Amino acid sequence: MEFIRFCFDGVKEIFRGGKLYWSWMGVLAVVALFGASAYLQQLQQGLVVTGMSDQVSWGIYIASFTSLVGIAAAAIMLIIPAYIFHDMDIKEIVIPAEGLAIAACVMSMMFVLIDLGRPDRMWHLLPYIGRFNFPKSMLAWDVLVLNVYLFLTMIISVYLLFSKYKGKEPKFSIYFPLVILSIFSALSIHTVTAFLFSSNVARSFWHTGLLAPRFIASAFSAGPAFFLLTALVMRYTKVFPVKEIAIKRLTTIITIALEINLFLLLAEVFTEFYHQTEHSASAAYLFFGLGGKTALVPWIWSSVFLNISALVIFVLPLKKNTIFLALACLFLVVGVWIEKGMGLVVPGFIPTPLGEVYEYTPTFIEVQISMGVWAIGLMLYTILAKISIAVNLERIRLT
Amino acid sequence: MSTNKITFYSVRYAVAFCAIFFFAFSFSNSSLSIGQEVEEVVENKTETDAEEESEEEDEESDDEEEEDDEAMPWDDEDDEEIKVFKFPQSTEFLPNFPIFKVKYAGFPEFKIKGRLRSSEYFLCSECHDGVELKPRPIIRELRKEHTNINLDHIKQEHGTEKFWCTTCHDTSRPDYLVGLKKQSIHFDQSFLLCGQCHSQNQKDWLFGAHGKRTGNWNGERTILLCTECHSPHSPALEPASPNPPPPPRQGQILVKSVHPEGPRKTWDKFIYSKQH
Amino acid sequence: MSEKNNPAKTVETPENSDVSRRELFKKTAIAGTIAAAGAVSTTIAASNVESGGLSDALDEFFQKHYQEMSKEEMQKAIARLERKAKEKHGKEIHIGNTPPLEGVLFGYALNISKCKGYRKCVDACVAENNQNRDTTIQYIRVLELENESMNFEEADHYYDRETVPHTGKKYFPIQCQQCENPPCVTACPVEATWKEADGITVIDYNWCIGCRYCAAACPYWARKFNWSEPSIPEEKINPETHYLSNRPRMRGVMEKCTFCLQRTRKGKLPACLEACPTGARVFGNILDPKSEIRYVLENKKVFRLKEELNTEPKFWYYSD
Numbered sequence: 001m002e003f004i005r006f007c008f009d010g011v012k013e014i015f016r017g018g019k020l021y022w023s024w025m026g027v028l029a030v031v032a033l034f035g036a037s038a039y040l041q042q043l044q045q046g047l048v049v050t051g052m053s054d055q056v057s058w059g060i061y062i063a064s065f066t067s068l069v070g071i072a073a074a075a076i077m078l079i080i081p082a083y084i085f086h087d088m089d090i091k092e093i094v095i096p097a098e099g100l101a102i103a104a105c106v107m108s109m110m111f112v113l114i115d116l117g118r119p120d121r122m123w124h125l126l127p128y129i130g131r132f133n134f135p136k137s138m139l140a141w142d143v144l145v146l147n148v149y150l151f152l153t154m155i156i157s158v159y160l161l162f163s164k165y166k167g168k169e170p171k172f173s174i175y176f177p178l179v180i181l182s183i184f185s186a187l188s189i190h191t192v193t194a195f196l197f198s199s200n201v202a203r204s205f206w207h208t209g210l211l212a213p214r215f216i217a218s219a220f221s222a223g224p225a226f227f228l229l230t231a232l233v234m235r236y237t238k239v240f241p242v243k244e245i246a247i248k249r250l251t252t253i254i255t256i257a258l259e260i261n262l263f264l265l266l267a268e269v270f271t272e273f274y275h276q277t278e279h280s281a282s283a284a285y286l287f288f289g290l291g292g293k294t295a296l297v298p299w300i301w302s303s304v305f306l307n308i309s310a311l312v313i314f315v316l317p318l319k320k321n322t323i324f325l326a327l328a329c330l331f332l333v334v335g336v337w338i339e340k341g342m343g344l345v346v347p348g349f350i351p352t353p354l355g356e357v358y359e360y361t362p363t364f365i366e367v368q369i370s371m372g373v374w375a376i377g378l379m380l381y382t383i384l385a386k387i388s389i390a391v392n393l394e395r396i397r398l399t
Numbered sequence: 400m401s402t403n404k405i406t407f408y409s410v411r412y413a414v415a416f417c418a419i420f421f422f423a424f425s426f427s428n429s430s431l432s433i434g435q436e437v438e439e440v441v442e443n444k445t446e447t448d449a450e451e452e453s454e455e456e457d458e459e460s461d462d463e464e465e466e467d468d469e470a471m472p473w474d475d476e477d478d479e480e481i482k483v484f485k486f487p488q489s490t491e492f493l494p495n496f497p498i499f500k501v502k503y504a505g506f507p508e509f510k511i512k513g514r515l516r517s518s519e520y521f522l523c524s525e526c527h528d529g530v531e532l533k534p535r536p537i538i539r540e541l542r543k544e545h546t547n548i549n550l551d552h553i554k555q556e557h558g559t560e561k562f563w564c565t566t567c568h569d570t571s572r573p574d575y576l577v578g579l580k581k582q583s584i585h586f587d588q589s590f591l592l593c594g595q596c597h598s599q600n601q602k603d604w605l606f607g608a609h610g611k612r613t614g615n616w617n618g619e620r621t622i623l624l625c626t627e628c629h630s631p632h633s634p635a636l637e638p639a640s641p642n643p644p645p646p647p648r649q650g651q652i653l654v655k656s657v658h659p660e661g662p663r664k665t666w667d668k669f670i671y672s673k674q675h
Numbered sequence: 676m677s678e679k680n681n682p683a684k685t686v687e688t689p690e691n692s693d694v695s696r697r698e699l700f701k702k703t704a705i706a707g708t709i710a711a712a713g714a715v716s717t718t719i720a721a722s723n724v725e726s727g728g729l730s731d732a733l734d735e736f737f738q739k740h741y742q743e744m745s746k747e748e749m750q751k752a753i754a755r756l757e758r759k760a761k762e763k764h765g766k767e768i769h770i771g772n773t774p775p776l777e778g779v780l781f782g783y784a785l786n787i788s789k790c791k792g793y794r795k796c797v798d799a800c801v802a803e804n805n806q807n808r809d810t811t812i813q814y815i816r817v818l819e820l821e822n823e824s825m826n827f828e829e830a831d832h833y834y835d836r837e838t839v840p841h842t843g844k845k846y847f848p849i850q851c852q853q854c855e856n857p858p859c860v861t862a863c864p865v866e867a868t869w870k871e872a873d874g875i876t877v878i879d880y881n882w883c884i885g886c887r888y889c890a891a892a893c894p895y896w897a898r899k900f901n902w903s904e905p906s907i908p909e910e911k912i913n914p915e916t917h918y919l920s921n922r923p924r925m926r927g928v929m930e931k932c933t934f935c936l937q938r939t940r941k942g943k944l945p946a947c948l949e950a951c952p953t954g955a956r957v958f959g960n961i962l963d964p965k966s967e968i969r970y971v972l973e974n975k976k977v978f979r980l981k982e983e984l985n986t987e988p989k990f991w992y993y994s995d
Contacts, residue, residue: 045903045904046901046902046903046904046926046927047885047900047902047903047927048810048902048903050902052902053647053902054812054890054896054898054899054900055896057887057890057891057900058887058891112886115886115887116884116885116886116927117883117884117885117886117887117900117901117926117927117928117929118883118884118885118927118928119884120736121865121882121883121884121885122884124740124865124867124882124884125864125865125884130865131740131743131865131866131867131882132864132865133861133863133864133865133866136861137861137862137863137864137888138862139862139863139864139886139888140864143864196888199892200858200862200891200892201858201892201894201984201985201986202858202891202892202893202894202895202984203891278826278827278828281828290828348891349891351827351828352896353827353893353894353895353896353981354816354818354827354830354832354849354895354896355818355826355827355828355829355830356830356832356896357828506970507965507966507967599995600995603995606967606970606974607957607966607967607968607970607971608786608957608967608970608971608974608975608993609786609954609995610954611948611951611954612944612957612967613944613949614943614944615942615943615944616939616942616943616944616958616959616960616966617942617959617960617963618942620967623954628952628953628954636791636952636953638791638838638839638840639791639793639838639839639952640836640837640838640839641792641793641794641834641835641836641838641839642793642794642795642797642798643794643835644794644832644833644834644835645797645811645813645816645832645833646811647811663821663824663829664821664823664824665823
């Protein structure tokens with residue numbers, strides 16, 4: 001009964017908001033609708049409307065999926081200090097972060113869905129009803145861990161919110177095991193997504209053991225950075241008074257993860273280029289172009305530039321300036337998005353296993369659909385953050 | 400080994416064909432038609448100086464005319480019809496040819512799909528009847544006859560002065576081939592002739608690593624005779640135009656693969672690096 | 676294709692439904708709902724395009740995996756597929772279901788010193804296997820390589836010369852290698868692709884979800900995707916098909932070379948072999964010690980592509 005009221009109050013909270021809130025949601029809704037119409041077109045004509053080809057059979061969809069899986073980890077870097085080390089400052093902002101995790105998870109699933117040639121046959125993926133190729137297929141693993149992570153995150157955040165709503169302390173014996181489980185599943189969604197790529201012997205660019213650590217390092221920098229960005233926005237718009245100390249903690253986390261990530265990237269680049277074997281052709285294509293084809297070169301160098309400037313800001317005292325900090329976070333999010341998306345998924349296909357250099361550029365429809373998914377994800381995140389903030393600020397509670 | 404035994408499936412058709420042909424003959428009273436036809440073909444050849452391919456087309460059109468005259472029960476196998484049509488009208492040649500012997504044992508049994516003698520290669524005995532016109536086993540420039548034959552096999556590939564028409568064509572039995580040991584070889588056994596020099600190819604062919612099987616991959620094995628793919632007088636396969644390259648998929652523009660610039664061969668790279 | 680040029684056409688949602696949708700978006704915070712709605716609308720959209728009857732659409736939607744269908748279900752499915760193929764292509768199409776032959780493991784050998792790069796195999800394959808002519812799917816790629824190099828990155832896939840062979844070049848046709856350890860099969864999340872008893876990796880086109888993970892996993896670039904609804908001119912359709920190989924496919928599924936399963940399981944030779952004008956191709960049962968292919972494998976200097984990947988291809992290359 002209490003729970004129903006909690007849900008009811010939560011839904012009510014969604015429809016309460018100022019001009020800014022509604023215009024933000026309105027813009028997102030329009031973008032989402034544009035995306036939906038483009039998706040309709042893709043459904044009717046097939047994936048021929050995308051820029052993908054037999055040569056480059058995964059494009060911006062899977063690239064976005066990969067980087068969003070990273071962002072889904074944001075929560076875990078807050079949950080660990082908050083619920084394992086009982087850091088009270090972080091605890092406040094954990095639940096919005098969980099909201100981000102949920103939204104990122106949903107978005108990444110949507111990206112997989114829109115990438116399917118036959119989305120109507122999704123049910124073939126259901127264990128027992130369809131034929132789930134588990135444990136052999138890494139994609140099956142990925143579907144599994146993503147769902148588990150989404151489920152766990154949802155349970156945890158609902159439980160924590162509900163406790164707060166009732167004005168009670170959450171029970172350690174209930175949330176602790178869940179938190180531990182969700183830490184592992186957060187790690188596993190990264191690892192498995194990395195394995196999804198690194199298990200392919202056919203694509204030497206992906207076939208490296210460093211991929212999983214790189215995924216985790218980049219996720220633990222980009223995820224919290226994305227969250228920090230939104231926290232700064234929340235603070236700026238006075239939606240939620242995020243404490244300075246929490247921001248500092250987040251900055252530390254991001255800086256360390258970013259340093260590790262860049263180190264791993266450097267190690268990778270060294271190995272690829274010291275002796276340029278045929279296995280480094282993709283890397284050569286990515287960084288310098290191959291045979292006069294250079295579509296990805298601007299992407300990766302801007303990613304390198306963004307990552308390094310983010311690092312510079314994070315390392316220097318410049319980060320105390322909110323604008324610079326926000327800029328650094330933005331740089332980092334975009335930089336990692338490129339590095340793990342266009343800089344990892346696409347060059348894996350170029351050159352093809354038969355040595356053909358065939359380039360990929362997303363079509364307008366593809367971009368439109370991707371933006372639609374992002375809009376839906378952001379709407380979801382806004383809603384979840386709004387509810388959790390309302391509960392946190394005790395704007396809604398059991399009376 | 401008994402596996403060395405070859406069955407000539409064309410023989411069946413030869414018999415049937417000759418019978419029907421003679422039957423048709425007796426009615427149409429056109430006993431000269433073979434010769435006439437042959438002459439026509441020869442004229443065509445000299446006029447156009449056409450190459451093998453175009454002549455084969457001629458042959459095919461002849462073939463079709465024949466088909467129209469009589470509805471053959473084996474119409475679908477029109478290849479054989481024309482071949483047998485020009486074939487010696489006696490089928491008794493077979494017993495005269497011993498089971499061939501090759502040094503390799505254990506190859507799977509096979510049948511031959513040969514083109515036999517096509518219309519352009521009319522019966523040698525039509526002209527070289529051994530009385531008026533004898534083939535001359537002297538190496539010389541051919542001026543009047545057979546000028547259309549590309550003789551790369553005895554010119555380019557083995558050099559002149561080495562052998563001549565009569566190295567392979569039997570002077571005493573003009574409709575047959577002759578081996579180096581003066582043994583008579585039927586046109587359908589040409590692999591015995593070719594294999595005298597090209598023994599590795601012959602072995603590969605017998606075992607299936609060279610040449611082409613046709614019809615099925617299991618059961619009765621039918622393979623193409625050497626002359627199905629190689630012109631005996633100029634055996635190297637001619638360069639031909641390839642089918643078009645793969646087009647880009649709909650909605651995409653293909654930018655043709657560009658290779659890394661600069662030298663590609665190891666020695667060229669070496670020379671290039673010295674120069675720069 | 677006119678639709679493609681006119682994206683506005685598909686955006687035609689009435690104003691009021693726009694509003695209701697916006698309402699819907701606002702109200703649905705649970706992403707699951709969105710996903711579910713998407714799945715349902717997809718189903719309807721996809722089935723509407725492909726068939727007339729609702730029952731056919733439902734049957735197609737619920738069609739079981741090839742390996743799980745009973746004999747009757749199989750017959751029904753084939754009857755439906757044949758009917759729909761006729762509706763779509765205007766031609767009677769027979770979909771066979773010949774099982775693998777006992778004691779047969781198919782193998783292929785290709786003599787690279789004989790291949791002259793005529794690309795006859797490529798087009799014969801397309802004619803035999805009913806590939807989509809719009810997106811020009813081809814199962815065979817012929818690479819033109821420097822005589823002394825095996826570096827595929829320097830190969831020319833699009834050579835277009837007056838005549839081939841060109842001096843100093845060699846030609847290298849590549850198609851599905853029918854691996855004994857196929858990475859594509861392990862990759863597939865729904866077991867829509869598997870290796871048959873005769874060693875041929877096949878796809879159930881009605882089970883594939885079109886994720887293209889197999890295409891990423893294949894080291895030989897053998898898997899081709901139906902990016903658009905396949906269209907084949909009526910006169911170019913090969914009506915003799917097999918459920919697992921050359922039957923008409925649909926949009927959004929993978930396809931690949933099956934060594935012409937529809938022919939080879941009946942003892943015939945693959946179309947590419949029949950088309951080869953130089954006799955460079957040898958096909959057969961590698962379990963039969965007397966077969967031609969076994970002679971080639973045991974007596975010639977053979978090699979396989981990317982053997983180091985432990986895929987154990989059943990496609991060998993050799994030279995004289």
